[in-house]
Amino acid sequence: MNTKLLIILSFISILGLSSFSSRMLSRSSDSVVADREIKLKNPSNLGKIEAGLAKSRALIKKSAANQTIDDDDDPDYVPSGSVYWNPNSFHRSYLVMEKELKIYVYEEGDPPVFHDAPCDGILGMEGIFINDMEISRFRTRDPEKAHLFFLPISIVSIVHFVFVRETRLWSDMKNTLIDYVNVIAEKHPYWNRSRGADHFMLACHDWGPEISSAIPTLYKNSIRALCNANTSEGFKLTRDVSIPEIYLPHGTTEGLLGGPSPSKRTTLVFFSGGVHGYIRQLLLDHWENKTKDGVKIQQYLSKDENYYDEVRKSKYCICASGWEVASPRMVEALYMGCVPVLIKDHYAKPFNDVLNWRKFSIDIGLENIPNLKSILMEISQRKYIRLQRNGVQVRKHFVVNFPPKRYDVFHMILHSIWLRRLNTRIHDPHEP
Structure with a gap:
């Protein structure tokens, strides 16, 4: 068996997929759980989350119509000028995000494919975001309070550890993602509740869009934050999020910022x-x-x-x-x-x-x-x-900051994801 495949089998076993190796090459995207009975701790809780998002939408819409915003709301930065389509709307949306947004990070899986990725090279934004998300103040340990659910899987690591260059086959990489989402759908009620609509993933590798297409519900419903944001290759402007590809040659922005007049x-x-x-x-x-x-x-x-x-x-x-x-x-x-x-x-x-x-x-x-x-x-x-x-x-x-700072690239990525969630209404299957 290929060495990389042995490595991936050793750490993916923690997902509880004891027969993963026998199923890896034959797994179908249709196998992702979507129809089993949903059992929520509090069926009405989703209604409360949606009601809170409705209030946020109304507040942001009101700010968009205003000509000014109270500078006292933000001691660090007040967006202004023509670089913003609507600085008041952006500012209010950002402030509401900081106050309200809660993200649940699934804990299934261990590094190197899950919860970790390289933070260097031109694909380093993938690892930087995953690591920042693990320690972010937006993270909640209570999924019942979450507006969004993050799938902490690294496409860069999947390519590195799973892809077999001699065969040039995509199936192993796609089946890794399929099996991971199957575990999430089987162990938790939230994926099936929304068909993945309140879930998101992030990928900076060029193959992120293609690998994510292995799961129709993820490809169609979930928010994909992608560096390779190509609208001719399935990137959806209303659902997906474009993220910048950033190369930090020394691991930080030291020596990169600024220039002559x-x-x-x-x-x-x-x-x-x-x-x-x-x-x-x-x-x-x-x-x-x-x-x-x-x-x-x-x-x-x-x-x-x-x-x-x-x-x-x-x-x-x-x-x-x-x-x-x-x-x-x-x-x-x-x-x-x-x-x-x-x-x-x-x-x-x-x-x-x-x-x-x-x-x-x-x-x-x-x-x-x-x-x-x-x-x-x-x-x-x-x-x-x-x-x-x-x-x-x-x-x-x-700008990439360690740790992240307000309004920097980490927060802007989250804000773009937050906007998509605001525009998504999820119906509680237990309510008429």
């Missing part, structure tokens, strides 16, 4: 990266090594050049899709004060419910790649400075 940025537009996917191929075909008028677009930098130094020298930084839509370049640009230029197909931008990306980034369609320089040069200095300053303003919402 707009007047000291001498490069018009910068990109450096390999030919990963058709978008980058088009970009490099038109612009590689054409450095005239401040355009610096190339595959690789010379040995005496530093990528982050080039970002800090630049007014605009190209954030082009690679093999998938997710890329850490977008956040790197915001971290260092460079205006992101997004060249992506079917990408759902992070926190788009709250943030107006048009106020701090530029979208370039594939058909306009040949016109890239002229489009950017036509942007007035006044508009560029406004875009740059707005990017500095929203930076706080993309």
